Each structure stands twice: as C-alpha cells, then as structure tokens.
Amino acid sequence: SFIKEFKPIALEDTKLFKPIKVSDTNLSHRVVLPPLTRMRASFPGNVPNEEWAPEYYDQRSKRPGSMIITEGTFISPQAAVYDNAQGVWSDKQIAVWKKIFKRVRNNKSYIWPQLWALGRQADAVALKRDGLRFDSPSGIDFGGKYGELYKKYGLSQHILTKEEIKQYVEEFSTAAKKIIDAGADGIEIHAANGFLLNPFLDPISNKRTNEYGGSIENRSRFTLEVVDAVIAAVGHTKVGIRFSAFGTHGTMSGGSEPLIIAQYSHVIGELEKRAKEGNGVVYIHLMEPRVTNPFLLEGEGEYLDDTNDFAYSIWTGIIIRAGNLALHPEISRELSKDERTLLAFVRLYISNPDLPDRLEKGLPLNKYNRETFYHMGAEGYIEYLRYNQAIKIGYN
Ligand SMILES: COC(=O)/C=C(\C#N)c1ccccc1
Numbered sequence: 579s580f581i582k583e584f585k586p587i588a589l590e591d592t593k594l595f596k597p598i599k600v601s602d603t604n605l606s607h608r609v610v611l612p613p614l615t616r617m618r619a620s621f622p623g624n625v626p627n628e629e630w631a632p633e634y635y636d637q638r639s640k641r642p643g644s645m646i647i648t649e650g651t652f653i654s655p656q657a658a659v660y661d662n663a664q665g666v667w668s669d670k671q672i673a674v675w676k677k678i679f680k681r682v683r684n685n686k687s688y689i690w691p692q693l694w695a696l697g698r699q700a701d702a703v704a705l706k707r708d709g710l711r712f713d714s715p716s717g718i719d720f721g722g723k724y725g726e727l728y729k730k731y732g733l734s735q736h737i738l739t740k741e742e743i744k745q746y747v748e749e750f751s752t753a754a755k756k757i758i759d760a761g762a763d764g765i766e767i768h769a770a771n772g773f774l775l776n777p778f779l780d781p782i783s784n785k786r787t788n789e790y791g792g793s794i795e796n797r798s799r800f801t802l803e804v805v806d807a808v809i810a811a812v813g814h815t816k817v818g819i820r821f822s823a824f825g826t827h828g829t830m831s832g833g834s835e836p837l838i839i840a841q842y843s844h845v846i847g848e849l850e851k852r853a854k855e856g857n858g859v860v861y862i863h864l865m866e867p868r869v870t871n872p873f874l875l876e877g878e879g880e881y882l883d884d885t886n887d888f889a890y891s892i893w894t895g896i897i898i899r900a901g902n903l904a905l906h907p908e909i910s911r912e913l914s915k916d917e918r919t920l921l922a923f924v925r926l927y928i929s930n931p932d933l934p935d936r937l938e939k940g941l942p943l944n945k946y947n948r949e950t951f952y953h954m955g956a957e958g959y960i961e962y963l964r965y966n967q968a969i970k971i972g973y974n
Pocket residue numbers: 613614615649650651694768770771827872952
C-alpha cells in the first residue's frame with residue numbers, strides 16, 4: 579500500500595531532474611540508489627544472489643542514466659564476517675556480478691559497487707566459528723549490543739599491525755581492479771558507519787600513537803592509503819568514497835566530538851589536493867547528520883546541530899548526500915539547488931523501484947517493510963511494485 583500520511587511534492591522543476599556528467603557517466607537525473615545491505619547473498623561463499631540480485635538492480639536502474647551504488651560488498655574473506663552479504667574476491671562472485679552489470683548496462687544506467695570491510699563490526703558468531711580476526715585500531719572496549727555479544731563469545735579485539743593494514747590496502751585495490759574488470763562503472767570506498775576505516779578516523783576508537791593515530795593527519799592515513807591504492811589500481815575516474823562524519827552507528831563519536839569536523843575537513847582537504855593534481859576521487863558521499871544510525875526509525879536519534887555544509891567549502895567536486903530525504907521533499911528541494919549535489923534515497927528506493935519517477939511527479943510512495951530489509955527472501959527485495967503496477971492492483 580501507499581504511505582498514507584505522506585503528501586508527496588513533485589520535484590520535476592528542481593535540478594534533481596537535470597542531467598549531469600559524473601566522471602565518464604552521463605546521468606539523466608540526480609537521484610541515486612545508495613549502498614544498503616540486504617543480506618540475500620548465499621553462504622558459504624558470500625555469493626551475490628544469482629536469482630534475485632540481477633532483477634533487484636535491473637528494476638532500480640530501469641530509468642536510463644540512473645546511478646546505482648550497490649549493497650556493501652566485501653573485499654576479502656577476512657573483511658566478510660556477515661554470512662549473507664556478498665563479496666568480490668572469487669570467480670563465483672564475479673560471475674554473478676557480471677550478470678548484474680549486464681542488466682544495468684542494458685538499461686543504459688551505471689553501477690558502482692561499494693567496497694566494504696567490517697573491522698570492529700564483524701559478526702561475533704561468524705568470527706568465533708571461522709576463527710577470523712576481530713580487527714580494530716586500538717582494542718578499545720565499546721558497549722552496545724555488539725559489545726555484550728563479543729564478551730559472551732569471549733572475543734577480544736585484535737589491534738591491527740602495520741603489515742595487516744597494508745594487507746587491507748592491498749585487498750581494497752585488488753577488489754577494485756577485479757570488479758572494474760568485470761564491468762563496473764566505478765567503486766565506492768566504504769569509510770562510514772563504524773566499519774574498518776571509520777574507527778581509525780575517530781578519536782573515540784583510535785588511540786594509536788604510531789603513524790596511524792594520535793593526530794588528525796595520522797588518523798586519516800589508513801583511509802588515504804586505501805584511496806591512493808585504489809586510484810593507482812583503477813584510475814581516479816572510477817573511485818568514490820563514503821563518510822558519516824556525524825554518525826554514531828558502531829559506537830562512533832558523531833557530533834559530540836569537537837574534533838570531528840576538523841578530522842573530516844582534513845581528509846576531504848587531502849582528497850581535494852589530489853583532485854587539484856588531476857588525481858582526485860569522482861565524488862564524496864556524505865550521510866546527513868539527521869541519520870545518526872541507519873537502524874533508527876525516521877526521526878529517531880536525529881542530530882540536527884550540524885550540517886555537511888562544511889564539505890562544500892573544501893571539496894569542489896560532486897557531493898552525494900543521503901539520509902531520510904524521501905519523506906522530506908522540501909529538504910530535497912533545498913539541497914538540490916546546488917550544482918554538484920546528487921541526492922541518495924535508501925529506504926524508499928527499496929520499496930519503490932521507480933523512485934526517480936515518483937519523486938519527479940510527486941506520486942504516492944509504496945510503504946516499506948522493515949522486517950524484510952535483511953531477510954533471505956524475494957519478498958521485500960524484488961516484489962515491490964512500480965507505480966502503474968500498484969495502481970492496477972488497487973493500491974490507494
Ligand atoms: C553497507 O554499508 C553499511 O553501512 C551497512 C550497514 C550499516 N550501517 C549494515 C546494514 C545492515 C546490517 C548490518 C550493517
């Protein structure tokens with residue numbers, strides 16, 4: 579059914595529906611499908627779901643010139659400590675990715691896999707079962723539901739050595755090369771939401787005193803080494819990166835850390851330096867402060883004391899902004915006034931495969947069901963209806 583209490587506003591007159599060139603891709607609109615985990619990959623093997631994933635991405639890239647960023651995709655077995663999220667290191671995985679890319683390319687749309695490594699957020703059961711490392715910058719105890727589970731399984735964090743950090747850098751660049759060679763239009767480095775790179779950026783979790791911690795520059799090093807290695811592997815025109823400066827998911831500081839804007843300004847400044855030398859990433863992708871944790875319900879735990887505006891005075895390239903926007907068309911209207919801003923919509927793109935058309939025309943939106951966000955089934959993944967299909971079966 580449609581969301582009753584939401585009154586859509588047509589955004590067709592905004593820049594959101596003006597074409598824009600993003601690196602080698604020609605987008606016909608600026609509504610982006612951002613990375614979101616769906617937990618439909620098969621285990622063991624972390625293989626993308628051959629039956630449903632190609633259909634899922636085909637449905638959401640039907641409008642020619644759309645930009646799709648995929649579900650988080652693991653760079654290696656050590657990075658992949660969620661059973662049902664997909665990876666990109668094996669031939670079996672690549673074979674399914676090629677099927678996905680083919681469907682998106684047939685729609686004349688573009689697809690950017692998001693490269694992911696879990697670090698501190700690895701699943702306790704899988705860590706224990708597979709004897710994988712529980713990787714972190716400094717082994718700082720952190721509470722929350724994860725903290726209790728790790729204690730229960732007697733898991734203690736492993737403080738990454740310089741060699742292991744270099745290994746991760748290598749895995750990011752190898753994964754990027756593989757997935758680009760398989761036909762992706764680009765890749766997004768995941769440096770957000772409390773996963774591997776994020777705890778290195780954040781003073782709350784990074785207490786190292788060697789070159790990877792102890793200062794704003796040193797906390798940025800791991801992330802920038804990954805950026806440089808991936809650019810060296812696939813070229814700067816195929817690389818984006820995602821940050822959640824104000825996010826608290828994974829027990830990150832969020833806006834309560836006075837240094838957080840300085841920290842991200844430094845990293846983004848370093849990216850701008852590379853761009854000025856003709857070797858910069860294509861875009862930076864920022865989670866809006868209002869969504870501090872992707873698991874919270876709309877409006878819950880909102881952080882409204884800061885904005886991502888700081889990034890605009892540092893980074894002169896494309897900026898993608900994501901975070902509870904579809905139900906706030908007035909905010910989307912405002913943000914889309916900027917020449918180089920793309921807007922990403924997560925939950926409503928899950929339940930509205932034709933979301934760009936709906937936002938453009940101000941059409942009612944299909945409700946989503948949270949219960950099937952991360953569950954192994956076609957339901958909640960490829961069974962949501964396009965507008966005309968919904969009307970035909972009597973949605974109102
Ligand atoms: C893929 O990028 C993410 O940030 C994924 C998650 C977050 N936050 C996520 C979603 C569902 C289950 C576990 C992690």
